[in-house]
Amino acid sequence: MAGRATAWAELLRLPALFTVPGDALAGAAAAGVRPGPRTLLAIGSSLCLYEAGMALNDWADRAEDAVERPHRPLPSGRVRPAAALAAAGALTGAGLALAAGAGRPALTVAVPLAATVWAYDLGLKHTPAGPAAMAAARGLDLLLGAAATGGGTRAALPSAALLGTHTLAVTAVSRRETTGGSALAPLAALATTGALTRLVATHRRIRLPAGRRAAAAPGLPGSGPAGVLATALAAAYAATAARPYFHATLNPSPPLTQRAVGGGIRATIPLQAALAARSGASATSLLIAALAPAGRMFARRAAMRKVSIT
Template structure:
């Protein structure tokens, strides 16, 4: 059914955008899925989080939000037709303000990475380039999901590079996180129109494969120090892996049975929320149980905010 709306050129624009409008533009509930990237990266590098980890997290938050603002700026015409309630087509936030926020947040993210050290900036620069390339060039191409997956993997590597000065030990964890992101992004391409069962079924199969890998393939221990409480780490990894699978299995299955926009959006939201238990499981399998439990505490906060502001 066609939606009656005010033409974009005549949409009244608020002079003072509300905090809620900015919260919707930046998708604030999804912000809680970001710190776990750097923390999992530090854990994979067998390094305890420190001040540089905090700088990496701050850098990640800025670059992530830059991507959110730039995404809506690039999609403003499409959203006017398919999602006129979004902040830009509804006139609650000016397009120029969204683009300016994306530029400012990108600059802040790179500056914070530079403060964390040259290795961190070496990862943050291609991360920022990937974010901008995805939103402006690659989103609607077959390379789009792969670009998004690359960005998420680089975000984890940023934490490893900032904390430990090297990112190579964190590559396996980054690959697992990127694979999950690839599946979610592929499903999200059908959020606003009827799709096919193929994408959610593939995402469901991917979840099963990642669950198996997390449970049966512990990472190679590159740390010269002995791991503390390996049994506790194993039990925690198993529990968090189960939580990851449980978060997405049913929504993916429902979307496969009925690939309608509402169920697809629900599956995408579940996939975004599942990022947190996945990050926790990655940290726990690296032996960082405390880091995993701290990251897990972000999940209920994200869920609470998601009831007020959509993550998709």
Template sequence: MSPRADATPDAALHAGARAWVELLRMPALFTVPGDALAGAAAVAARPDSRTLLAVGCSLCLYEAGMALNDWADRDEDAVDRPHRPLPSGRIGSPAALTAAMALTAAGLALAARAGRPALAVAVPLAATVWAYDLALKHTPGGPATMAAARGLDLLLGAAATSGRTREALLPAALLGTHTLAVTAVSRQETRGGSPLAPLAALGTTGLLTLLLTHRRGGPHTTDDTFRTALAAAYAATAARPYLHAALNPSPPLTQRAVAGGIRAMIPLQAALAARSGARTTALLTAALAPVARGLARKVSVT
């Protein structure tokens, strides 16, 4: 058998794996664990096995949403993004829908293992993901629905770890606010459009940075410095691409703004954990940022 014939199955396998990496937007996956970790930090609970189950649930539901998103948008992508895995024929539509259903079931199973409080949050989270992709994405309520999903994901970590969510409502609202801004920008990433959405996202980033660095009084501490550094990393990751998109809301710059907003979730989650006093959790979350950034150079997160 010739070397060329030997290489053919390996090449096909590599191409198939690459297609699924693109469909599931693997670099964006690193923005997910920080939700549950920040939720656990908000209720002053140390991450444990139930937190890990919540992280697993979050990862499954996030990837279910990615597969379902492309399945729902397959006709639109055939016009605007024919290189995507479904319109290009590298992955079949039934396979993407099956993956979405299987990942949703796996996520809910992991939440059930974490306990009834976690499942009570995971069920509406899964419903929100499916409602967004199948019905609400292109409606005025789309960005708010996506924001709700991210907020629920943070609450999932709190519920799984401690059985409580009340203390995590404010961090969930802050994360949801950032998500709302990113999603609003993403609605014009294929065709470009008005500078209003990136300008609003830029203002939102500034407001959230101020809230993250606000001190209640008393002497300045090393924890304050640490939280401020993470907040600055968040602002730096999101603000520059937002500004570029506001100055020139072309599709390429808008897509970069969306990618920057997605990557900025990691330092935001880390800053939220630091704001709750969980320095180790914040460091672990922040460590995901360079990994996500490196993979994003190879596979698009949008």
């Protein structure tokens, strides 16, 4: 039983789950509303759709993994392919059901999000459109939080674009994590990290829905504690992502490229927190930031040490 549980934990990339709740929370913050019960439904939907993508990813890549990653659950025989596909379908259904529980606007975003996840895993992953599809999925996930919480999605579009840009850079690096040999992708990711850090830390004009601007204005970056917090979190984001990108640029070997991908994934949390602080939601940003140490503690548990986050 323990071995089966570990195999499923590896298949579903459980340590990476800590990067998911911040999407919905940052979306609610960007929309200018406080998280509520519907935000929790959006988080549940995001978690299910993320895990569906993980299971479907390994099912679709099982032949490739048999050559390049034979230790993974499917090629090693620890999880049956049919079970992984069934899990992907069930998790997708659960994700859409939770989104429907949060209201029609949330479901309107969750449907294209689920379609993007399946399209990426089944066809787009190995095409030039793959990184853009993954970026779109992360952006839609943030918009799901905004739609579910009731703030609308228009005000959250800039935050979704910034988070999607980060995801685009990480995904581009991940395409060479088993072969290495290219310094261009980590170099581009390093430059992207610098640009995003500057944008998140210095942006001051945030368009919020009518009636919410006055409440949010005191917390805008540069106008009080939230501004200091946004700058600090942006620095944490840069520190998490930049160093492994730099090392992979100097030596684009598979191990260093994989570390760069892992660093980019971990950097998602401080970026989400910085986006929330940038929107004036200091409490929400601190809640998101707390997911980073919690995720590290979880990953260090004996049963999780062999679970890859990529």
